[in-house]
Amino acid sequence: xxxxIIISHPEILDSATQSFLKATQKSFDNVTWHSLExxxxxxxxxxxxxxxxxxxxxxxxxxxxxxxYWYSAPASLKKWQDEVLTRTFTYKxxxxxxxxxxxxxxxSIGNSLDHFQAGxxxxxxxxxxxxxxxxxxKRAGMMFMKPLIIDQxxxxxxxxxxxxxxxxxxxxxxxxxxxxxxxxxxxxxxLTNHYDLNNNDIxxxxxxNKDDLDDLKMQINLMRQDEEG
Amino acid sequence: xxxxIIISHPEILDSATQSFLKATQKSFDNVTWHSLExxxxxxxxxxxxxxxxxxxxxxxxxxxxxxxYWYSAPASLKKWQDEVLTRTFTYKxxxxxxxxxxxxxxxSIGNSLDHFQAGxxxxxxxxxxxxxxxxxxKRAGMMFMKPLIIDQxxxxxxxxxxxxxxxxxxxxxxxxxxxxxxxxxxxxxxLTNHYDLNNNDIxxxxxxNKDDLDDLKMQINLMRQDEEG
Numbered sequence: 001x002x003x004x005i006i007i008s009h010p011e012i013l014d015s016a017t018q019s020f021l022k023a024t025q026k027s028f029d030n031v032t033w034h035s036l037e038x039x040x041x042x043x044x045x046x047x048x049x050x051x052x053x054x055x056x057x058x059x060x061x062x063x064x065x066x067x068x069y070w071y072s073a074p075a076s077l078k079k080w081q082d083e084v085l086t087r088t089f090t091y092k093x094x095x096x097x098x099x100x101x102x103x104x105x106x107x108s109i110g111n112s113l114d115h116f117q118a119g120x121x122x123x124x125x126x127x128x129x130x131x132x133x134x135x136x137x138k139r140a141g142m143m144f145m146k147p148l149i150i151d152q153x154x155x156x157x158x159x160x161x162x163x164x165x166x167x168x169x170x171x172x173x174x175x176x177x178x179x180x181x182x183x184x185x186x187x188x189x190x191l192t193n194h195y196d197l198n199n200n201d202i203x204x205x206x207x208x209n210k211d212d213l214d215d216l217k218m219q220i221n222l223m224r225q226d227e228e229g
Numbered sequence: 230x231x232x233x234i235i236i237s238h239p240e241i242l243d244s245a246t247q248s249f250l251k252a253t254q255k256s257f258d259n260v261t262w263h264s265l266e267x268x269x270x271x272x273x274x275x276x277x278x279x280x281x282x283x284x285x286x287x288x289x290x291x292x293x294x295x296x297x298y299w300y301s302a303p304a305s306l307k308k309w310q311d312e313v314l315t316r317t318f319t320y321k322x323x324x325x326x327x328x329x330x331x332x333x334x335x336x337s338i339g340n341s342l343d344h345f346q347a348g349x350x351x352x353x354x355x356x357x358x359x360x361x362x363x364x365x366x367k368r369a370g371m372m373f374m375k376p377l378i379i380d381q382x383x384x385x386x387x388x389x390x391x392x393x394x395x396x397x398x399x400x401x402x403x404x405x406x407x408x409x410x411x412x413x414x415x416x417x418x419x420l421t422n423h424y425d426l427n428n429n430d431i432x433x434x435x436x437x438n439k440d441d442l443d444d445l446k447m448q449i450n451l452m453r454q455d456e457e458g
Contacts, residue, residue, distance in 0.1 A: 082299065
């Protein structure tokens, strides 16, 4: 699976969240980072529509990554949508070329996620606020992924940041709805190959847990066969 | 009441809907039409933020008028939002200057309105799709007006267009939730002052209806007084 991350952030070079997410970049060969502001030098009038379409064609998972500005993406991503996602390229019923791909959203909010609900300070949920993207996915015949919301990054402690790091890596690189064994294998692989942690206690423990679980599964299967036989 | 209409439409000069709406312009002294693309010569990098803020301060009803592109306004209006609506200018809790004003939306869609519901071709209602604007109104302490949706303008017959014309005039110029007498007075005033229809049958009929209703109201009031006395 190949992933394209389209980043829209007018102040990307000053963003702690974006720097943090970008640090994952070294771990993946099949992920393309594409920052609209950086790659077009803050002038979206230079947008190369054919190049953008080519990028979309070459990837299976498309992720929009942005800070939430007035309850949607910054203007640069909207300009990208308005100009790149032409009718014949996009509409499912016109044999658009995005059909069957996945659309993910990674968005950061300055407020607590808790504010985003009926009666809360913001009164609307992120599921409601992001409906225009879900509607776009539907129109294009794409699978809409559960958005990854990053709230109040600047107040996160190390443990929360570590969890975010793992969640983000999974979001951009693994298939959706992995089962437990797949998740464990993925985690062992990530820790082994990208963190030089071969002799680490965490990995050892994960491997032991996994072996125990595999044993249990095998025993359950044997018992079932006995019953059925 | 003073109204500011902020129009965002990348192809405004070719738009039949926008030309039609613009024809109302002559009828109003207290309405300002402000087309982002025309007034900034298609280059929103020239946005004059102080001028925009001044316009907002001077008006009581702010209307965003645009064709729905990917389930929200075109990129120009988003850029306007991102740059003009700064935190201290806008946030209710920071004593923003939009508090108490009204926010209206006039949007045109190419599809039938009937497609916009659960299970329909678009699967989401316009109420859901426009939530980001409702959330903005809430954050700014503005009253969110029921949006005026214009669907499939090019297929409208003359009568439907006439009704749209009246609805639009009311949307931009009258207070919300008028009672019947207020609506009738407004309609007589519009027809008399802006259409040279002084001897017209419609106006005569409206005036007769109104007099009949006034009589009925007075009689009901007298009966009530009798009962209470």
